[in-house]
Amino acid sequence: MEERGGRKMKVFFDTNRIPEELIRNKVKYEDAIFVEYDLNNENAENYKDAEIIILNVTSIITKEILDKLPKLKMIALMETGYDNVDIEECKKRNIIITNVPSYSNESVAEHALALLFTISKRIHECNKEMENCNIQMPNLMGFELKGKTIGIIGTGSIGLHMAKLCKGLDMKVLAYDINQNKDIAETLGFNYVELNNLFMQSDIISVFVPLNKNTNHLINKENFDLMKKGVVIINTARGAIINEQDLLEALNSGKVAFAGLDVFEDEDFNCKKDNTSRKLIEHKNVVATPHAGFNTVEAINSLIDVTLKNIDLFLQSKNIDDRVV
Numbered sequence: 001m002e003e004r005g006g007r008k009m010k011v012f013f014d015t016n017r018i019p020e021e022l023i024r025n026k027v028k029y030e031d032a033i034f035v036e037y038d039l040n041n042e043n044a045e046n047y048k049d050a051e052i053i054i055l056n057v058t059s060i061i062t063k064e065i066l067d068k069l070p071k072l073k074m075i076a077l078m079e080t081g082y083d084n085v086d087i088e089e090c091k092k093r094n095i096i097i098t099n100v101p102s103y104s105n106e107s108v109a110e111h112a113l114a115l116l117f118t119i120s121k122r123i124h125e126c127n128k129e130m131e132n133c134n135i136q137m138p139n140l141m142g143f144e145l146k147g148k149t150i151g152i153i154g155t156g157s158i159g160l161h162m163a164k165l166c167k168g169l170d171m172k173v174l175a176y177d178i179n180q181n182k183d184i185a186e187t188l189g190f191n192y193v194e195l196n197n198l199f200m201q202s203d204i205i206s207v208f209v210p211l212n213k214n215t216n217h218l219i220n221k222e223n224f225d226l227m228k229k230g231v232v233i234i235n236t237a238r239g240a241i242i243n244e245q246d247l248l249e250a251l252n253s254g255k256v257a258f259a260g261l262d263v264f265e266d267e268d269f270n271c272k273k274d275n276t277s278r279k280l281i282e283h284k285n286v287v288a289t290p291h292a293g294f295n296t297v298e299a300i301n302s303l304i305d306v307t308l309k310n311i312d313l314f315l316q317s318k319n320i321d322d323r324v325v
Contacts, residue, residue, distance in 0.1 A: 049071055
């Protein structure tokens with residue numbers, strides 16, 4: 001196996017999501033290729049000699065794409081989740097997959113809280129009315145977070161950081177996770193509850209679980225029926241964790257008062273589309289951001305550093321701590 005800089009074709013996709021100067025300054029491979037767009041079924045054959053590909057969430061790796069990359073040995077994901085890759089097919093082909101499990105704990109939790117602040121203080125609506133010179137204060141009344149109950153689904157590193165931030169605001173924190181960290185819960189001062197109890201008791205629900213077969217559409221009409229009228233939903237995890245059609249109906253009925261969404265089932269973000277994701281983005285009671293929770297200077301630097309470390313360890317035939325497969 002060649003050392004760093006050896007002739008193993010490395011292709012960095014989706015570089016338009018990361019400041020070009022940051023990644024180019026850190027990447028020292030002479031044979032690196034930088035591609036602004038995602039890897040997809042139409043362009044995969046152009047990179048048939050690639051042995052290492054570097055991706056983020058916008059590239060969906062299927063069996064059909066893998067068939068067009070016969071020399072592929074490694075997929076280095078510049079993200080935490082790996083639901084966009086056919087894991088089983090990669091196992092069959094002995095393709096190593098790595099991720100970056102904890103590069104943006106603070107960034108994503110702060111983004112979730114920023115969405116919540118925007119909603120609670122109606123900042124997005126205030127901004128529009130200021131621009132339109134049409135200030136109607138009764139229409140812009142918000143609510144305080146102090147004393148509100150937030151239900152946090154998923155208490156990994158990001159969820160725990162969110163719990164810490166919310167406790168600092170004097171909020172009551174409930175949490176659900178199949179793996180409970182009761183020592184940290186006691187230290188931070190929050191309680192684990194069953195999922196249905198979280199749905200019933202929370203004024204705000206924030207999601208921090210990975211997307212898999214158990215969490216796909218974890219939040220759906222049945223769960224919305226359990227929630228308080230006027231609940232606020234925050235999702236910075238993966239779009240498909242929430243059934244988007246059910247969320248849209250809950251927003252239209254008033255069951256859900258507001259939603260802050262950084263993730264969607266369809267993240268093409270094509271403004272000409274007329275699907276449920278686009279309807280949510282355009283909904284008057286939704287604050288939408290383009291999967292940007294990771295997008296801070298600190299998180300991006302960490303993301304690139306850990307990804308390059310994983311590639312170097314692979315090139316040197318060393319063990320990789322961040323190996324998914």
